[in-house]
Amino acid sequence: MPPEEMTPRRRNRRNEILEVAGELFARHGVDAVTTRRIAQAVGISQPSLYAHFASLQQIQDEVAAEAFARLEQAISSADGESPETQLEKAVRGYFDFGLSHPYAYRIAFMVEYPADKPDPADPSVSAFFQTDHPGPRASEHLCRIVGLNRPDLSAKAVIMRSQSLWASLHGLVSLLLARPAFPWGEKQELVDEHSRLACKMVFD
Amino acid sequence: MPPEEMTPRRRNRRNEILEVAGELFARHGVDAVTTRRIAQAVGISQPSLYAHFASLQQIQDEVAAEAFARLEQAISSADGESPETQLEKAVRGYFDFGLSHPYAYRIAFMVEYPADKPDPADPSVSAFFQTDHPGPRASEHLCRIVGLNRPDLSAKAVIMRSQSLWASLHGLVSLLLARPAFPWGEKQELVDEHSRLACKMVFD
DNA sequence: AGGTAAAAGCTATCGCTGATAGGGTGGCTT
DNA sequence: AAGCCACCCTATCAGCGATAGCTTTTACCT
Numbered sequence: 001m002p003p004e005e006m007t008p009r010r011r012n013r014r015n016e017i018l019e020v021a022g023e024l025f026a027r028h029g030v031d032a033v034t035t036r037r038i039a040q041a042v043g044i045s046q047p048s049l050y051a052h053f054a055s056l057q058q059i060q061d062e063v064a065a066e067a068f069a070r071l072e073q074a075i076s077s078a079d080g081e082s083p084e085t086q087l088e089k090a091v092r093g094y095f096d097f098g099l100s101h102p103y104a105y106r107i108a109f110m111v112e113y114p115a116d117k118p119d120p121a122d123p124s125v126s127a128f129f130q131t132d133h134p135g136p137r138a139s140e141h142l143c144r145i146v147g148l149n150r151p152d153l154s155a156k157a158v159i160m161r162s163q164s165l166w167a168s169l170h171g172l173v174s175l176l177l178a179r180p181a182f183p184w185g186e187k188q189e190l191v192d193e194h195s196r197l198a199c200k201m202v203f204d
Numbered sequence: 205m206p207p208e209e210m211t212p213r214r215r216n217r218r219n220e221i222l223e224v225a226g227e228l229f230a231r232h233g234v235d236a237v238t239t240r241r242i243a244q245a246v247g248i249s250q251p252s253l254y255a256h257f258a259s260l261q262q263i264q265d266e267v268a269a270e271a272f273a274r275l276e277q278a279i280s281s282a283d284g285e286s287p288e289t290q291l292e293k294a295v296r297g298y299f300d301f302g303l304s305h306p307y308a309y310r311i312a313f314m315v316e317y318p319a320d321k322p323d324p325a326d327p328s329v330s331a332f333f334q335t336d337h338p339g340p341r342a343s344e345h346l347c348r349i350v351g352l353n354r355p356d357l358s359a360k361a362v363i364m365r366s367q368s369l370w371a372s373l374h375g376l377v378s379l380l381l382a383r384p385a386f387p388w389g390e391k392q393e394l395v396d397e398h399s400r401l402a403c404k405m406v407f408d
Numbered sequence: 409a410g411g412t413a414a415a416a417g418c419t420a421t422c423g424c425t426g427a428t429a430g431g432g433t434g435g436c437t438t
Numbered sequence: 439a440a441g442c443c444a445c446c447c448t449a450t451c452a453g454c455g456a457t458a459g460c461t462t463t464t465a466c467c468t
Binding site: 109110156159160161163164166167168169170171172174175178179184185189190193194197200201204 | 313360363365368371374379382383388389394404405408
């Protein structure tokens with residue numbers, strides 16, 4: 001059922017659950033948050049969650065989607081400025097988002113792809129790449145910005161370059177999230193230097 | 205107990221369990237492999253696993269460590285050749301490894317860091333960064349190769365650059381593993397182009 | 409060869425997980 | 439006022455990782 005067709009009471013409960021779940025994900029990590037913990041924090045019984053969501057996975061997906069709307073906003077916040085400025089701000093926004101929403105980032109991009117379910121039509125696989133989802137929209141923004149900076153490249157080359165850029169940004173974010181105990185030196189310095197190199201990479 | 209102090213029978217069982225678990229991880233994905241499935245495939249009861257390993261996590265870690273020895277080998281396989289050749293072969297070896305050992309890669313670098321256990325001394329967190337582990341050894345090789353290619357940089361700058369390179373490689377591998385259904389275009393072409401950009405990044 | 413102690417297997421069980429079945433209750437609509 | 443339906447509840451299920459306690463098998467040492 002689309003949200004706008006829901007009764008206000010139902011929508012409020014849904015939003016309340018998503019809000020509480022988001023706080024728990026941020027505080028305890030995605031894997032440590034169970035349906036019973038969410039239900040207890042909301043103040044309802046565990047099975048009652050299933051009147052609003054089909055599964056725990058769906059709750060995780062919707063919480064992550066909400067956070068990703070902010071990534072899209074961060075990436076495209078420099079609309080109208082010079083291509084270089086847009087690129088720099090997008091890169092900066094990407095790191096800010098990933099490092100300050102680790103749980104959403106993990107849900108979206110660090111989950112395992114089940115090897116015995118290689119069906120791209122599986123909704124659990126492709127949910128994040130439907131056109132109305134903030135995740136792919138964010139990557140489209142990135143692609144557009146790369147195109148602005150490299151009008152000399154073909155459309156295909158722009159796509160590949162933006163995917164390389166995305167991979168490069170994603171790599172540092174996910175490593176910093178997955179291995180916070182690694183001897184990274186000064187993290188902010190590493191992020192700054194990596195941002196510089198990633199921007200330069202677009203022009204190689 | 206160190207492996208060399210084990211009785212041969214015990215060591216054989218251990219190795220058999222690790223081998224079977226590795227095949228199951230590769231075939232069904234890490235999350236789908238339970239202690240009961242491993243035990244059934246080996247031909248013993250589920251609790252019997254705990255005579256050889258303290259936890260499922262330990263089994264996962266040891267399987268991943270075994271695979272990572274191959275990454276270390278791949279990265280350092282060009283010892284003695286020119287710095288540029290060593291860099292190119294290391295980058296190539298990294299992609300070959302990550303894309304052909306997805307389960308090991310995921311165990312090692314795509315797991316969640318528990319937000320309420322920020323203790324770096326926690327063995328479950330730092331296991332992969334003990335000096336005798338293939339994971340950090342591989343990253344040290346990468347650092348050494350970057351140093352060979354950039355003798356002009358300070359030691360600190362070399363470390364940062366190698367971490368940027370690592371992040372860039374890791375980013376593409378983990379995205380390809382986590383999002384195989386994404387419209388990547390021709391994957392091999394993307395990997396080749398990204399390799400080229402990553403190598404260039406070292407010299408920026 | 410025989411005795412002994414540890415290694416390694418088993419069954420049974422615990423507390424937890426996500427998810428489902430089915431019955432009750434209260435508020436909005438007609 | 440009547441009725442419907444959205445919502446929440448208790449009870450329960452199968453499966454999970456892990457532990458307890460007992461039995462069998464193996465290996466070693468006299």
